Amino acid sequence: MKTDPMSKSDYTVEDFVLDSLFREWIFANKADAKLYWESYMRKHPEKIKDIEQARTLLVHLSQEKAQISKLEKRQLWENISSEIDRQHDEPSETKVIPMDSWSAIKQFQAEQQKKSRVAWKRKAIAVLLLVGCVGYFLTRSFPEKVPPPPPKLAEMEVLQAPAGVKSTITLEDGSKVFLNSGSKVTYQKGFTDSLRLLTLEGEAFFEVAHDENRPFIVQTGALSTTALGTSFNISSFPGEDIAISLVTGVVLVEKDDSEEKEELHPGEGIQASKDALTWSKNKFDSEMVLSWMDKTLIFNKEPFAKASERLENWFGVEVIFENTIPGDLMVSGKFVDESLENILTGLSYSSRFDYQIQGKKVRIHFKQKPDIL
Template sequence: MSKADYSVEDFILDPDFRAWILANDKEGRAYWENFLAEHPEKIADIKLARKLLIHLSKKKSGLASAAKEGMWLEISRQMSLEAQADKETKIVTLDSWSAIQQHNLAAEKKTKNAWRRKAAAILVLLGALGYLLARSITPEREESMPVVAETEVLQAPFGVKSTITLEDGSIVFLNSGSKITYTKGFTDTLRLLTLEGEAYFEVAHDPSRPFIVKTQSISTTALGTEFNVFSFPGEDISISLVKGEVLVNSDQAGLEQRLVPGQGVRASPESQDWERVDFDPDKVLSWMNKTLIFEKASFSKAGKKLEAWFGVELVFENSVPPSLHVSGKFVDESLENILKGLSYSSRFNYRIEGKKVYIQFNS
């Protein structure tokens, strides 16, 4: 059967598709991105298939019979054992998510009704697929030693963005040069992690265990929601709520703010300055869509952003004009093209040598 005729079920069962979504298969990535471009009518089915695959290990049984319910419990147990033995979290590059996300708004409307009709049939199919996956786990994994609480540190190097699925099913989209730290498996009463850098969180709903993101003196608490946190060294902290509801607390200022979608908080890590703000989602989440935006940014700040974005080092061969600010929007552009665009307005020459970019400003 041609992949152009695939249904959601066919995508889930296709080994190449699963390798792309779950194993970060490099060869498959190029094929499926080309497929998305050639078959936009399949975006909705691919988006749904991807979501179901990623969440397979965290799905709870909703089947009627006791036998199927037991099967789901066994799947969950075996998946947990496998994760403990490997000591790793599923990591999917942002590329596959971003390719689908470009069509997200249109796809959501088309998928919503289709999901309700297909849910029952797909759930049974996923049960069978999960059963096969569980049976493939080797006996050695079942005999693994008891898990001792340990600290997990997950980091996206400069020039790389990552998508991380946590043990509770929450998804973290980690910007380059950022990292999260937490106790593996969390606790029975709390899901607490520390962020350095920038990340977007899709929090799995669990009222019995609040989800808290700690960044410097600011804590953001959510039960089930989606929000962005920006907290790079030397920059103001920004929390932006996209869906749901969060409570933001400042240990330093002794303040708290409950947010609804479209609202955010901007705080200075060095003082007690604190304000509630409205934000533009397209700007705040531009990094997730491979878009760089500079709005009257000092050249030093713009340079730091370029270093993190592309994993390079900027070397200034003479002084940066202190009054120089840059503006511009670059969608999925190369470093060469961005530097070329900025050089016209900022009057500098540049050369790229490996991972170093040499910049000299004109007199």
């Protein structure tokens, strides 16, 4: 590359085009580049024609940006993710944990049996090689000595999205779970023949694959939501109410320890306390409820402390208050796919605070109100 300024005296049109300082002049008109090329033209008037041609070439260089459609993008990702699932080289965020000590023991037993089965096979082959055809009756008796296959274990799958991360999972039955940050879904691997039972902590949106014979049940606290083929959102963060919002289809919400139940139709929701002692049916605002799936954070006259909790969970950070939050401080706003910094800047104007982001910690300092009001 010709970087030595002296050698630029024999520049051709091509060299000008490829010179990044030249492009800085043409496209950005940067001061130092401008200065340089203007003095260059004074020194090398014979090059002005080439410079003009290089400029013409550069400004007409354009490219049709091929775009991938949203649908294709989603399909491509589904291909990738199902390919990954197919290869299942150790499932991603899913960690298989045994249900209790009994099944842990069973699992170790199963592994042990697997090993001994392999050992048996090796022996069997060795014996076969030795005895050959003559001892064929021996081989006939072998299958009986092979231990029976281990009983199928009730393995629990735990799908978890840590704070600051959202994830999408397709379950074995084809149902999809969109997990919000700081949420967890637990279910029995492969489900059972009669039931698809899951427990949820946090918030998730479910798109249930239709299967009449196996109801899809989500347990949250003392409530169970039963669906056949529908899509709905459940929010059940620790220390908060449970909110169930139905988007399509029909679901049945039941209290675990009583006969009380409520059927929900699209647009309807249930708001209940964790122990389900109080509950009420309502119409929900789907923009508000489903906003998290579009990476949208909405605050609707929310107390500041509550809003900061949501930011903590959304971005996986810790908010530290250096002084007390003004008691009556409410926050409103809608942020679509915004960075933490932009959101804080936005909020800091109306709520009058200074902030500092240090790694995973956010320090907030409220400005003192002037004494004279």
